[in-house]
Amino acid sequence: MARIWYGWAAALLAVCFFSAAAPAQGPEPMELPTAPVIDGQAYPDCRYEYRERNLARSRVEDIAACIERIDRYYTDVVTPFALGLEADGQTAEEDDAAYRAVEARYRDDREYLSERYCRYAECEDYEPTALSGERDLADGMQQCGEPGDTIYLEGLIGLLVNRARQIDTGTNFTGALIGFACRLEPEERQAAAAASDEVIAREEVGATAAWVSPSREEVSGSSTVTAMNSEPSGATCLDITDVIIIGGEEERATRRMCRAPGESRYVLQG
Incomplete structure (x- = not known):
């Protein structure tokens, strides 16, 4: 059923860019720090917005939309800022810290959202892991039978x-x-x-x-x-x-x- 969503070509191509398998260990952070700001522009805080939707296909839509937003922020704000840091050998320490915070947040969100996209869109090469099972439960899925056996x-x-x-x-x-x-x-x-x-x-x-x-x-x-x-x-x-x-x-x-x-x-x- 879910494979009819592969019409989301642009979103899926974006997902594949960061489709490396999630690590099998490591706790899922329950809360992220306040969205960092660069040059007065706040990083899009949309990582969990999909949880407000009840249908899997609707969650795919929201996840793809969030990926597009953070990618645009990275291209339009983070990349030019990083180039400015590179050109300015005397950059203020707080500017460098802001960049590192955004960079880390983006990489973490990109991996998380890519994995969640494939979870709900049922990508052909998707394989559940211990970490994805933890994320399933955090998303409100129910555990059926053995640990790791979750159902949406x-x-x-x-x-x-x-x-x-x-x-x-x-x-x-x-x-x-x-x-x-x-x-x-x-x-x-x-x-x-x-x-x-x-x-x-x-x-x-x-x-x-x-x-x-x-x-x-x-x-x-x-x-x-x-x-x-x-x-x-x-x-x-x-x-x-x-x-x-x-x-x-x-x-x-x-x-x-x-x-x-x-x-x-x-x-x-x-």
């Missing part, structure tokens, strides 16, 4: 798991959802998402859409609108109960989707 949950299932993380229920609610999600095939997650879209479009209490696995008889589920109301802000909200059944085992979760005044799309509420 997108669409409906991903939204449900992310929502469950925000609820302190004192139960293993999130764990149960993740366990079920790990057992679903990609086409089954897509079927669940399609059922959800159907009941949302109907916008009525009692609207139900069932789905069945296209490949496994024992896997099915449904989405049902259990409540609909208007908020003081003018937003319209739906409470939706989703059911997943695998081999006779059932898991269900309720979420709230709201549509702001003047908007056409319902958004999952945190």
Whole structure:
């Protein structure tokens, strides 16, 4: 599926420039220092912006956009600055320090973003490493089974798991959802998402859409609108109960989707 994104030729060529394999060891920095500034121009602080997106293809788009931004900064700002340092034998020490900070930040971001791009775009020569597994978990992927076996949950299932993380229920609610999600095939997650879209479009209490696995008889589920109301802000909200059944085992979760005044799309509420 993801290989249809290879139309991003320019971005992929840029990625390949820094496609050296990531080292297998070394901790992933949780936070980076404040973006350094050269000649009054701040380095683009876009490294993690892709995490705000739920779909893998959307993350590819954001990563490619960030690569383009930092490459442009390096070409337009860092390179001329470095040439100036080279020409000026008496350059102030703080100027040299600023350059070194930007240079290090750029190299680190370029390697990181290139690896993440291939992770989500499923580049043919991409091979996961211990470090990429750590990055997967930091990106919000779920671990299934053995360490290093991670799965990116997108669409409906991903939204449900992310929502469950925000609820302190004192139960293993999130764990149960993740366990079920790990057992679903990609086409089954897509079927669940399609059922959800159907009941949302109907916008009525009692609207139900069932789905069945296209490949496994024992896997099915449904989405049902259990409540609909208007908020003081003018937003319209739906409470939706989703059911997943695998081999006779059932898991269900309720979420709230709201549509702001003047908007056409319902958004999952945190």
